[in-house]
Amino acid sequence: MLKDLPQNTVKDIGIAVALEGESIESKTWYVYLINLKDVALETVLVTSKGYGEKDGEQVKTSVLRHAFPEVAPKSFKLIEPIDEATFGLNNEYWLSYYIGNQIYDKKFIFLPESIIDANFIKLPVVNKPGVMIL
Template sequence: MKKDIPVKIVEDVAIAVVLERETPEAKVWNVYLVNLKNEPIETVLVSSKGYGVKNGEDVKTSILRHSIGTVGGQDFAKIEAIDEQVFGLTNEYWLSFYINGHIYDKKFIFLPESIVESNLIRIPVVNKPGVMIG
């Protein structure tokens, strides 16, 4: 039975943690969905959570669910703001969307301490510095 279900591979869609702006006092970070496809993705849903160990104790953030709607081809959508305090945790984003009536889903995981200055790149389409998983 399970072998009869077609596997839909997610390609050309990414999650990026983007540095929006920086002042001497603070940095402002947001998480974006980046659609690198030339076609729109529809009924986009994203759930996010953080987990790990901080100061020797197990830590879990709340699970947040976001209904994004449609994201056009070669476009992006803001998912949520993210605080630097959770960069030491595993940050997980579960994405699902439709293309031509077919559902796709994928889990994106930012490992602890992976969102650091040395990993910043110019995020395509968003055109700002950040860390991206595709």
Template sequence: MKKDLPENDVKDIAVAVALESESVESKVWYVYLINLKNEPIENVLITSKGYGEKDGEQVKTSTLRHMIPAIEGKAYKLIEPIDEQTFGLNNEYWVSYYIGKTIFDKKFIFLPESIVEMNFIKLPVINKPGVMIK
């Protein structure tokens, strides 16, 4: 059955974790969906969750669901804030969206300890430091 579905390749869509602000006590992080296309994407559904091993035990976070009506071309939208304590887990974002009547979907997974300063880039469109998966 799944083999009968068309494979719609997701291109020019990214999920990014950006460092919003930093103080002596803490850092504030947000997760964004970036549309690098020239055209809008619509009916965007995002499921986020964290999972993995911490202190020798399996850990799972709550599954959150987000809906964004549309994201214009060369634009971004906030998905959610993210806590630094989850950076040691797999942080998964499953994104589905439409262009016209065609549906696209892809999983973006930030692996444990991948959200670190040595992996920072200047995020396109957002123009903040962070880590991006495309």
């Protein structure tokens, strides 16, 4: 039965954590969905959660859900702010969307300590420094 399902591969779609601003006291971070495709994404759903070990104990954050009717071609959507304290956890984003009548989905996971200056790039479309998973 699984062999009968289409293999809809997610390409040219990224989830990025961008540095928005910096002060002496703190940094401001946001998570973005980046559509690098030439077509719009429709009925977009994103769930986010954090999990892992901190100070020897298992930790889980709340699951947050976000919906967007459409993400235009070559554009981005702000998903949510993210607290720097969660960078030591796995930060998971599960994306589902339609193109026409075909559904696509993919899980993006920022591993612990992967959101660091050494991994920064200039994020396409958003034009800010950050870390992106394609």
